[in-house]
Amino acid sequence: MFQVGLTQFLIVSTILFSLGIYGIVTRKNAVMVLMGIELILNAANINFVAFSTFGNYGISGQIIALFVVILAAAEAAIALAIVLNIYKTFTNVNVDEIDSLKE
Amino acid sequence: MEFYDIIFYLFALITIGSAFVVVTSRNIVYAAFSLLFTFFGVAGIYVLLGADFLAIVQIMVYVGGILILLLFGVMLTNKITSVEIRTGTVHLLPAAIGIGILFGAIISVMLWTNWNISPEPIPPSTTANIGRELITNYVLIFELLGMLLLIALIGAASIARRDKE
Numbered sequence: 323m324f325q326v327g328l329t330q331f332l333i334v335s336t337i338l339f340s341l342g343i344y345g346i347v348t349r350k351n352a353v354m355v356l357m358g359i360e361l362i363l364n365a366a367n368i369n370f371v372a373f374s375t376f377g378n379y380g381i382s383g384q385i386i387a388l389f390v391v392i393l394a395a396a397e398a399a400i401a402l403a404i405v406l407n408i409y410k411t412f413t414n415v416n417v418d419e420i421d422s423l424k425e
Numbered sequence: 426m427e428f429y430d431i432i433f434y435l436f437a438l439i440t441i442g443s444a445f446v447v448v449t450s451r452n453i454v455y456a457a458f459s460l461l462f463t464f465f466g467v468a469g470i471y472v473l474l475g476a477d478f479l480a481i482v483q484i485m486v487y488v489g490g491i492l493i494l495l496l497f498g499v500m501l502t503n504k505i506t507s508v509e510i511r512t513g514t515v516h517l518l519p520a521a522i523g524i525g526i527l528f529g530a531i532i533s534v535m536l537w538t539n540w541n542i543s544p545e546p547i548p549p550s551t552t553a554n555i556g557r558e559l560i561t562n563y564v565l566i567f568e569l570l571g572m573l574l575l576i577a578l579i580g581a582a583s584i585a586r587r588d589k590e
Binding site: 325326327328329330331332333334336337338339340341342343344345347348349350351352353354356357358360361364367368371372374375376377378381382384385387388389391392393394395396398399400402403404405406407409414415416418 | 429430433434437440441444445447448453456457460463464467470471473474475476478479482483486487490491494495497498499501502512513514515516517520521523524527528531532535536540541542543547551554555558559563566570573574577578580581582584585
């Protein structure tokens with residue numbers, strides 16, 4: 323029961339994924355929404371690596387996880403640039419109050 | 426319970442506990458620092474899965490890059506008077522119910538699916554294999570990601586640049 327196998331890793335990644343979604347839908351601050359997205363990407367990565375290790379699929383899963391990390395870095399940079407622009411325009415970054423594309 | 430199992434549960438506890446703090450803490454700075462422990466916990470899980478190179482990448486890119494970027498985002502988008510930078514929340518109860526249903530659905534699918542498990546022995550180091558795969562089978566994606574990072578760099582700089590007065 324407590325022997326660690328594929329299931330335990332999948333459960334950890336599922337909990338991480340659910341917490342990430344919860345963070346995205348409940349937080350108002352845009353930076354907190356970004357943190358939720360990072361949690362979800364980490365959960366997906368754990369799944370990739372777990373299936374790659376336990377399913378005998380070679381090393382491809384780890385390489386895809388590497389690509390996900392790179393995409394997460396690019397996404398964080400672009401998103402924070404957008405958030406900074408929103409702050410300059412609206413002087414807050416609450417995602418429920420920003421409903422227009424320009425002032 | 427072997428030593429491996431104890432270490433796994435330790436890292437899983439660190440990861441999930443700090444991720445819980447990230448999504449429930451009302452103080453954004455506390456959330457950002459909890460995210461640090463989440464990333465370290467995920468790196469530990471990668472090590473337990475035999476992905477040593479990916480664990481180092483996780484620490485260098487996430488902790489050294491993305492987390493610092495997020496902290497800059499927090500600091501630049503709030504009028505800083507103290508460490509108390511708070512965030513509002515919306516739809517707490519409906520979100521909790523919906524996420525509970527989603528979590529139950531995913532967990533039941535994962536537990537009831539008969540996964541094809543054929544574990545291979547964990548190789549001593551994956552770095553050489555990853556490098557070889559990157560320049561043979563995945564060379565197109567590798568180059569495209571290089572282009573993507575360049576585009577993201579230019580795009581982020583031009584979006585965040587202050588307009589000339």
